[in-house]
Amino acid sequence: MSKKALLISIEGIDGSGKTSLIQELKQKIPNSFVTQSPRGTELGKKFFLFTANHNEHALTVIKPNLAAGKTILVDRYIDSTFVYQGIRGKLPIDKLIEVWEKTVNIPFPDLTFVLDIEPNKTSARVNKRRQETGEEPNN
Numbered sequence: 001m002s003k004k005a006l007l008i009s010i011e012g013i014d015g016s017g018k019t020s021l022i023q024e025l026k027q028k029i030p031n032s033f034v035t036q037s038p039r040g041t042e043l044g045k046k047f048f049l050f051t052a053n054h055n056e057h058a059l060t061v062i063k064p065n066l067a068a069g070k071t072i073l074v075d076r077y078i079d080s081t082f083v084y085q086g087i088r089g090k091l092p093i094d095k096l097i098e099v100w101e102k103t104v105n106i107p108f109p110d111l112t113f114v115l116d117i118e119p120n121k122t123s124a125r126v127n128k129r130r131q132e133t134g135e136e137p138n139n
């Protein structure tokens with residue numbers, strides 16, 4: 001019997017090292033697939049917009065690749081919704097889960113790594129990354 005494919009999410013603040021860790025893991029895990037949860041636009045930082053985005057991403061990217069037996073490494077996932085739309089947006093997390101259970105089908109991760117770093121350590125990293133990549137500041 002083939003083993004169940006794993007859905008692994010990597011969470012952490014901007015500059016905590018999610019992208020770098022995922023690139024390392026991708027080299028080490030055979031048959032892995034890397035994806036990134038949809039980011040919000042300026043208009044789209046609300047729970048229902050993220051829910052629609054996560055659902056679409058689950059349907060079109062996550063589930064087909066799990067079904068194909070790939071180990072999925074996802075850069076930010078539903079814990080980002082719990083933190084940004086839930087805790088920061090002041091919506092109770094049990095209500096968010098209840099809405100998801102009733103309306104959408106977003107697979108929960110089998111394993112989550114949270115990259116825990118002092119926020120003041122990430123600003124130097126993000127500045128360095130901006131210089132290297134020319135990315136624009138977020139806000």
Ligand SMILES: Nc1ncnc2c1ncn2[C@@H]1O[C@H](COP(=O)(O)OP(=O)(O)O)[C@@H](O)[C@H]1O
Nearest residue numbers: 013014015016017018019020021125126128129
């Ligand atoms: N463990 C680490 N130690 C020091 N610098 C790191 C480490 N991991 C990543 N970086 C650097 O920090 C910056 C942000 O990393 P990145 O992987 O883009 O973070 P995120 O995807 O979480 O925003 C990059 O310039 C990267 O090279």
Ligand SMILES: Cc1cn([C@H]2C[C@H](O)[C@@H](COP(=O)(O)OP(=O)(O)O)O2)c(=O)[nH]c1=O
Nearest residue numbers: 013014015037039040050076077080081084
């Ligand atoms: C996936 C997701 C992201 N977000 C937010 C968190 C971040 O502010 C933003 C992503 O910002 P971005 O700078 O693209 O992320 P990274 O940390 O990977 O560099 O989207 C939510 O609010 N809810 C979500 O469900």
